[in-house]
Amino acid sequence: MIKKAIALKYEKDTNQAPEVKAKGERKTAQKIIQIAKENGIPIKQDEDLVELLSCVELDNEIPPEMYKAIAEVFSFIYKNTRKKS
Numbered sequence: 482m483i484k485k486a487i488a489l490k491y492e493k494d495t496n497q498a499p500e501v502k503a504k505g506e507r508k509t510a511q512k513i514i515q516i517a518k519e520n521g522i523p524i525k526q527d528e529d530l531v532e533l534l535s536c537v538e539l540d541n542e543i544p545p546e547m548y549k550a551i552a553e554v555f556s557f558i559y560k561n562t563r564k565k566s
Contacts, residue, residue, distance in 0.1 A: 483507075483510045483511055483514060484506060484507065484510065484528075485504070485505070485506050485510050485528075485531045485532070485535060486503075486504070486505060486509075486510035486511075486513040486514050486531065487501060487503070487504045487513075487530075487531050487534040487535060488501070488502045488503035488504070488513050488516075488517065489501060489502065489534075489543075489551075489554070490502040496542060497542060498542040498543050498544075498545075498548065498551070499542065499543055499551055500540055500541060500542050500543075501534060501537045501538070501539055501540070501541060501543065502539070502540070503539070504534070504535055504539065523557065523558045523561045523562065525554055525557045525558075527553075527554075530550055530553075530554070533547060533550060534547070
């Protein structure tokens with residue numbers, strides 16, 4: 482059972498770091514994941530990272546102290562998108 486989910490968005494031309502675009506628990510978390518799957522967006526399961534990111538307000542960029550954790554997410558996405566191409 483999915484308890485929490487966070488959705489990030491990053492536009493390299495306008496953002497210095499990814500922004501938290503959606504976050505929620507239970508049904509909202511399931512909806513976030515459903516939308517991601519429907520749009521072919523890679524999903525990384527990491528409870529510790531979700532807890533950390535849930536402290537960031539919606540539409541705010543993640544703070545520099547979280548960059549290392551987010552780099553792991555980008556590495557995961559890169560590996561998964563390369564497998565599909």
